[in-house]
Amino acid sequence: MISRRNIRVKVMQTLYTLTSMEPGSMELTKKTGSTILDDKLNRSLDLFIVSILxxxxxxxxxxxxxxxxxAKFLPTAEDLNVSTKIAGNEFMWKVLANETFKEKIKQAKLEQYIDEEWIRKLYLQLAEKGEYKNYIAINERTPAGEKAIMQYIWENLVWENEALQEHFTDELPGWEDDKQMAKMLMENFFKSNSKINFLNLISTEKKEYAHQLMYTVLDKEEYCMSLIQPKLINWDAERVALIDLLLLRMGVCELLYFPTIPTKVTINEYIEVAKLYSTPQSGQFVNGVLDNILKDLEKENKIRKQDHSRKS
Structure with missing residues (x-):
């Protein structure tokens, strides 16, 4: 469920946090970073579940x-014929019936973050939308139609609602830092066609990747900066955004020490993360620097990647 891009974001945020802390031994830094990283991953997953709720x-x-x-004293015909079709949405109920979903909500005590007044406001907004009126006008249910109306609610009423986003920032711990991650997870959620284990949203393999990436970036800081620094000749190194430098260090580590990840994937992923989390020019900057470093490393025959074209 959770993607490597999501993980890269969490590693970047963890490294950013570590830079603001008093320096200590590498062992202590890694231990602290590991705790911070796990907390950030878990918090992001909780916000994802709240978004679904x-x-x-x-x-x-x-x-x-x-x-x-x-129940009005003098209900009109319209009052007596409010459609409840959406309350029986089949896509929604498959998730609500998922035992891991229910257990996750219980474990993390996520119901406390649901504001019933906001739920009422959102429904009343939904009831006025043409997409909703079209949905309830059709008697039959289709898998595509059931999912589409849920996705519409998320994208247009929850995510795009500025007032609700302000409420989330005030009431949901970590929302401002992690809302882009929650958005990515919601996109993955609607794309997925398989049953989700909400107690295991991040696989062991991806959790290992997260920690190994962070450890490698910490261990190889001096060497990676020796590769990056010469590429900053036309840039004021002190004015380069810290996030950009962290992403460059992460990217160089992936190029050199993660043989299962193709170089093109690495560069494209860090470009996208830079666009989302740094300055408007960061995507182009990260692209240019990583591409130049890759060319040098390839000339020196230092890139070792597995051949994914071979059939096992």
Whole structure:
């Protein structure tokens, strides 16, 4: 469920945090970094689940509104015919019935972050949308249609809602730092067609990759900077964003010490992370520096990558 790009972001954020701390032994730095990295990964996954909950609770609120309107002293025909189709959304209920989803919510006590007044506001906004009216106008359910309306709620009512985003920043610990990660995970969530284990959103292999990447960047700082520094001749090194330097160090480490990751993938991934988390020019900057370093390393025959074209 969690992608390597998500992991790269968390490693970058962890390294950034470490730079602001008092320097200590490499062993202590690695231990501290490992704890910070695990905390950041777990927090991001919790925010992902909260994002799902806000989406689903909005849909389920149709039943609350239907009951309230039908209970009026003099209900109109419209009051008596509020559609509750979306409350039975099949895509949503497959997830809600998933035992790992329920257990994850319980373990992390995530229900505490659901604001019922906001859920009501979101549903009332949804009820006015043409996409929702089209959805309830069709009696039959299709897998694509069921998923599409949930994705619509997330993208257009939750994610794009500036007031709600401010609420999340105030009430959800870490939202401002991790909202882009939550967005990436939600995108992966809607793309996935397989059953998700919400208690194991990050595989052992990817967790090992996360920690090994961080350890390698710390261990190889001096050597990586010796490769990066000459490429900054036309740049004021002191004005290069710290995040850009961290991404360059991470990228160089991947090029040199992670043989299963193709060089093109590494460079493209760090370009995208730079665009999301650094300055507007960072993507181009990271691309140029990493590409130049790669050319030098290839000339020196220092790049060792597995041949993915071979059939096992």
């Amino acid at each position: 806000y989406t689903f609770r909005t849909a389920q609120h149709a039943e609350v509104i239907a009951v309230q309107r039908s």
